[in-house]
Amino acid sequence: MQFELVVRIRHMTDERKNLVGLSRADLAAEMTALGEKPFRAKQLWHWIYHQGETDFDKMTTLAKPFREKLAETHVVRRPAVATVQTSEDRTRKWLVRFEDNQEAETVYIPEEDRGAVCISSQVGCTLTCTFCHTGTQKLVRNLSAAEIVGQFMLARDSYGEWPTPGPQGKDIGGRMISNVVMMGMGEPLLNYDNVATALKIIMDQEGIALSRRRITLSTSGIVPVMKSCGEDLNVGLAVSLHAARDELRDVLVPINRKYPIAELIDACRAYPGANNARRITFEYVMLKDVNDSAADARELLRLVEGIPAKFNLIPFNPWPGAIYECSSNNAMRRFAKILTDGGYSAPIRAPRGRDILAACGQLKSASLRAPRKVGPEPAA
Ligand code: SAH
Numbered sequence: 001m002q003f004e005l006v007v008r009i010r011h012m013t014d015e016r017k018n019l020v021g022l023s024r025a026d027l028a029a030e031m032t033a034l035g036e037k038p039f040r041a042k043q044l045w046h047w048i049y050h051q052g053e054t055d056f057d058k059m060t061t062l063a064k065p066f067r068e069k070l071a072e073t074h075v076v077r078r079p080a081v082a083t084v085q086t087s088e089d090r091t092r093k094w095l096v097r098f099e100d101n102q103e104a105e106t107v108y109i110p111e112e113d114r115g116a117v118c119i120s121s122q123v124g125c126t127l128t129c130t131f132c133h134t135g136t137q138k139l140v141r142n143l144s145a146a147e148i149v150g151q152f153m154l155a156r157d158s159y160g161e162w163p164t165p166g167p168q169g170k171d172i173g174g175r176m177i178s179n180v181v182m183m184g185m186g187e188p189l190l191n192y193d194n195v196a197t198a199l200k201i202i203m204d205q206e207g208i209a210l211s212r213r214r215i216t217l218s219t220s221g222i223v224p225v226m227k228s229c230g231e232d233l234n235v236g237l238a239v240s241l242h243a244a245r246d247e248l249r250d251v252l253v254p255i256n257r258k259y260p261i262a263e264l265i266d267a268c269r270a271y272p273g274a275n276n277a278r279r280i281t282f283e284y285v286m287l288k289d290v291n292d293s294a295a296d297a298r299e300l301l302r303l304v305e306g307i308p309a310k311f312n313l314i315p316f317n318p319w320p321g322a323i324y325e326c327s328s329n330n331a332m333r334r335f336a337k338i339l340t341d342g343g344y345s346a347p348i349r350a351p352r353g354r355d356i357l358a359a360c361g362q363l364k365s366a367s368l369r370a371p372r373k374v375g376p377e378p379a380a
Pocket residue numbers: 129131132133182183184185186187188218219220239240283284285314315316317318360361362
């Protein structure tokens with residue numbers, strides 16, 4: 001395991017407004033407020049999200065006086081990176097620190113010729129799924145759109161993937177950071193507005209230009225928001241099901257008491273854009289002797305009947321203090337076979353980044369694992 005401490009100089013007293021995270025319309029309004037023409041917003045957008053530029057002075061298509069004026073009032077800023085760890089399997093985890101010193105984690109999971117960034121939507125999570133480390137974190141707040149897009153941008157910084165690869169930034173694949181999964185800390189549909197603004201920025205063809213087909217949002221089942229997510233964003237949906245019966249799901253995913261399985265399944269059936277080419281992923285964490293019996297698998301098949309679905313079986317990732325164990329390999333294989341025999345894809349996901357606690361459900365900011373002394377940060 002490689003451990004690297006990164007301390008960037010913080011702009012504690014910097015009151016300038018960050019341009020990252022503004023929607024296109026808000027960026028145009030910002031330019032109008034400065035007495036500039038709205039097309040300046042288009043130019044700036046290109047510099048910020050296509051080129052990845054943070055220094056106004058290098059934005060050479062903008063007139064010098066305008067660059068100078070902008071630099072007085074505005075910045076293009078990513079969140080700070082407190083630490084970076086790279087796993088034996090090349091998974092990389094950033095502990096990201098925001099301006100109020102709250103922290104969240106971002107993870108990059110490389111594959112052969114591509115890779116996904118797993119982005120957090122909240123500091124902590126208000127939901128208390130009993131198998132999830134993030135759910136034990138007390139401090140919770142929503143991340144802003146800037147903090148959400150900023151996580152993607154700092155991953156690109158880290159791999160030097162600017163400007164946006166491909167002709168005119170067209171999403172033709174072949175990128176190191178090719179996919180986004182909203183599967184980090186927090187429940188994205190409980191911070192929907194900021195998540196939607198951030199994902200629209202990430203999908204914009206004149207900037208980061210990541211196709212909606214390369215984005216998956218994972219929810220524990222916030223039923224009333226699922227429809228808007230499909231209609232406005234049309235991104236792939238993953239649903240953290242984890243149990244086929246309400247009595248068990250009430251315990252594992254307590255939000256089930258508010259939105260029980262039948263309502264959740266109805267919302268999946270109605271999810272706009274779900275079809276055979278774009279199936280809904282049902283995530284299912286494998287917990288020994290809890291939800292891994294053959295009867296559970298058969299119940300699942302009955303539940304998802306008629307939905308364009310696939311399964312993602314996640315071996316339980318342990319964390320300090322967890323009360324569950326991961327199912328045996330035999331139990332997982334038996335479970336997967338029942339689902340595949342039923343006609344569904346049901347891979348058992350290989351855990352990634354376990355040695356740096358970067359795997360699903362292991363995220364929890366280090367500040368809360370190991371309380372630090374409060375004091376000024378060391379200068380870089
Ligand atoms: N809050 C959202 C997204 C983040 S969690 C949600 O719950 O869907 C991403 C996935 O990891 C979810 O399916 C979650 O249930 C799963 N997960 C949480 N803790 C886990 C653990 N300890 N081991 C394996 N998977 C876990």
